[in-house]
Amino acid sequence: MLKEVNATRFITPLREGGSLPGLVEADDRGTYVLKFTGAGQGRKTLVAEVVVGELARRLGFRMPRLVTVELDPVLGLGEPEQQVQDLLKSSGGTNLGMEFLSGALGFDPLAFSVEPEEAGRIVWFDALVNNVDRSWRNPNMLMWRGELWLIDHGATMIWHHNWPGAQKSAERSYDACDHALAGFAPDVAAAAAELAPRVTEELLAEVTAQIPEVWLADEPGFDSVDALRRAYAEPLVARAAVIHERIEGIK
Template identity: 45%
Template sequence: MSKLQLRKVNVVRYVTPLREGGSMPAIIEADDDFLYVLKFRGAGQGTRALIAELIGGEIARALGLKIPELVFAHLEPDFGRLEPDEEIQDLLKFSVGLNLAVHYLSGAITYDPIANSVDEDLASKIVWFDALLMNVDRTVKNTNMLMWHKELWLIDQGASLYFHHSWHNWQEQALKPFVQIKDHVLLARASGLEEVDYVAKKILHRDFIEQVVSLIPDEWLENEQVFQSIEEHRQAYAQFLNSRIENSEIFVKGAQDARTAGI
């Protein structure tokens, strides 16, 4: 297996804010001439949302789900000095350094569960993936999925791994079912969770998880008082993910029960 790595780009132009949710991402242009949706480290949830996005994106890609390319995006200290909007100027000021950006899918439209159909295999993969990462943000009201070139693409994994906002009882959290899966937009179509579980556990082995968490920049792991060091903080993510994957029957049964109750 080739080593995981992300490209690094420099932000050269702020195009427009995307005033959706509380994090206020923006479309930006980078020095590779591509447009990206930039997730700011200076937004309300800080680098934790970027870590969840990074981990979720690479795990989704390994499972064969379609995710726009993720890149590290560097923001220079003087980038926002000419920005007239004070709120945006503050966001840029607090986001100097390494941020995360997602390739902008120009022309994509929001997934509509009424207008767009998803086969049961793909639905099962997505539900399994979101149950693994405890993603609370894949509901009918906010699917965080796009249709692009007639294919389904996942976006915005930043609400995953919500336990890491406090790290309270995180070892126990790894062994809990994901009760919010009952609200998942694709749950009714997810009839193949056991089959997906069998394949996914072979893909998401310990060496792969170690590679994923090694991608997290040190500067995103600083200033977390729960841990004694950056490496201890990094390994907590690996331990959580490995424990959850190895005990996946817990969240699979939870999803199956929720699906049965909802049918």
């Protein structure tokens, strides 16, 4: 399971994206970007963050460390802004924290260069998890200490929002024409040859085991949390073998 920490201080809201994450300090002396269970996207967004983030890490991508953050709603009592106060109050319990990379810069495809090999690995991975939120408008990547880091994977695996249609949805192609790295001649074939064989049932079982059980409880159509964990793994295993042939919009 992910490391568990307790939030000790809410520092500030981060007004990026629709979910209004916040910056918090925790009892391990770390500083984390907090994704709230009470945000409009709900717990499935946090599940996607864990599955895709932890899979990315195991495949060798640079990802800020993820933790679960126990939040006491009392931390919201002193917040002057009602929206932030309400969000903190509605998010008591287990939330998701992403290690804060102090000094990191948002990736700009006009300011930074990416080699075709690295671009191909990222495009292939985004196709695997159907990441619809890595466009040149909103790259969701950071440059930190001279290296490219991936962040924010809540808008992935859209099939988990409709489990009865998940298989059909997961069989669809991936449109990469607006991808932030489409202009860097991504070598998708090389990425597929390297990464696809590593996306196994065993690896996905390890990854899905990181999801806090409280975020999986009472999902309609599943008689156990373990069955739901397997449902997250199955489309990714099947998709890994063929998705390089279904990436559209890049040369």
